[in-house]
Amino acid sequence: MLIGDVARRSGVSARMLRHYESLGLVRPTGRSEAGYREYSSEDIRRIFHIESLRSLGLSLREVGRALDDPGFTPSELVGDLIRQTRERIAAETELLTRLSRIGAAAPADWEDVLRIVALLQALGSDSAGKRQRAALSSAEEAPVPVEALVEAALSEADPNVAGALQWALARSGGGAVALLAEGLGSPAAEVRRRAVQSIAEIPDGEATAVLREALTSSDVVVRRCAALALGARGVADAVPALIDMIVEGTNDVDAADALSALASDPTLADQIATGLAGRLAHGTDDSSVRLRLAQALADIPGPTTSRALADLSHDEDRAVALTARYIRTLRDGR
Known part of the structure; x- marks a missing residue:
């Protein structure tokens, strides 16, 4: 079968088939009288094998090794591919989350975008001082999406930064209580504690309703924090x-x-x-x-x-x- 026919049947372009040949991945078995490449059924089967392995994310070098090395063991390579794929998915998910948050902030121009990106990066900084400054400036410099503030508040261990984040959430303009309420169901006790403490700093009816529900929590720390907050709000249930x-x-x-x-x-x-x-x-x-x-x-x-x-x-x-x-x-x- 000539290269054009192979390209049509396999979906692999003639140019790519020539590239495979240059790498030694697949060589046509013979030549026609006119000197054109002729591929046998075995050659075509190898082309399909190459494409199958490429679909798993293998490089062409890894494909060649898999097909030609008698001592090749696929389990190790597949394990590496799984790890790489998970890392890639995590990176892409992080990027998608960041883009979604920037979009939610409705930036007016690229300077707004850059300010939001800078604040998001500062919220994830290793420096407690940078995280605290980012939380305190979130309402003035650029509107940080409430999802980012909630995520930071639920993971923040430094009490000063946590206080700044709670202040920012209380002034975020809505949406924070529902997201923080999800943290009350976390399997991690620290996350539940941070969630109820953040809700306690939000002085609105929605927060009060969530705190009332928290009085029945199985977590005694959550119950106590909710009771103190409700007591300060004059709620008899506490x-x-x-x-x-x-x-x-x-x-x-x-x-x-x-x-x-x-x-x-x-x-x-x-x-x-x-x-x-x-x-x-x-x-x-x-x-x-x-x-x-x-x-x-x-x-x-x-x-x-x-x-x-x-x-x-x-x-x-x-x-x-x-x-x-x-x-x-x-x-x-x-």
């Missing part, structure tokens, strides 16, 4: 979790402050006092728990609190009793 924090002695001072702020609402004050007194009524052998509950009652108005403090003023633990008496003295002097 009361049981805040009381739990006082009993457990975890962020108990912050929890007591949140309950005190909530108790400024007369409709919540008795609910809080009843909750705290209820923990005392059920009894606890741990005097440190009773002491924390007494201290938490200090700023909760109402008769329920007064009765609880009166009982605690006779507590068997001297520190608890003295604390309760002192609080009663302060309350009586108001």
Whole structure:
């Protein structure tokens, strides 16, 4: 079969067939009387083998080795191809993500594009200072896509940079809460913690709704952070979790402050006092728990609190009793 016929049937151009011949990959078996290349059925079969191996990403050199080296073992080469392909996919995915984020920022001109690229690169810098400056300048220099800010916030370990990213997210203009809420379902505890802390800094109704849902999280750190944030927003749903924090002695001072702020609402004050007194009524052998509950009652108005403090003023633990008496003295002097 002449080279033109082979090209038509195989889909490999005559020029490429000549290139294969120059590399020694496939040589036509003979020549016609007019001197034209003639390919046998075996030659054509080899051409198809070459094309099949090229479709896997092998170079022409690797193709030649695969076809001609009796000691060639494909498993190692295939393993390398898998690794290279994964690396290429990762690089292309990263590029696609970057391009999508630049597009989402709707740059007006190439200077905008360059500023956005510079900020995105700074957010991924090894330098905490550069990451922090990028977060703080994101609202002024160029609008960094919220997806990039969320990704950075969920992976940021430096507390100063994390604070700057949370500030930027709170001013990002929407879309951040839904993306951060996905982080609450992460298998990584650190990611869940960063997600709830970032949501807590966003003062809108959507964030409050997500924080309410977070009160039922199986992650105790998420529950506590959500409770403190909701307490500061005056949400009564946080009361049981805040009381739990006082009993457990975890962020108990912050929890007591949140309950005190909530108790400024007369409709919540008795609910809080009843909750705290209820923990005392059920009894606890741990005097440190009773002491924390007494201290938490200090700023909760109402008769329920007064009765609880009166009982605690006779507590068997001297520190608890003295604390309760002192609080009663302060309350009586108001």
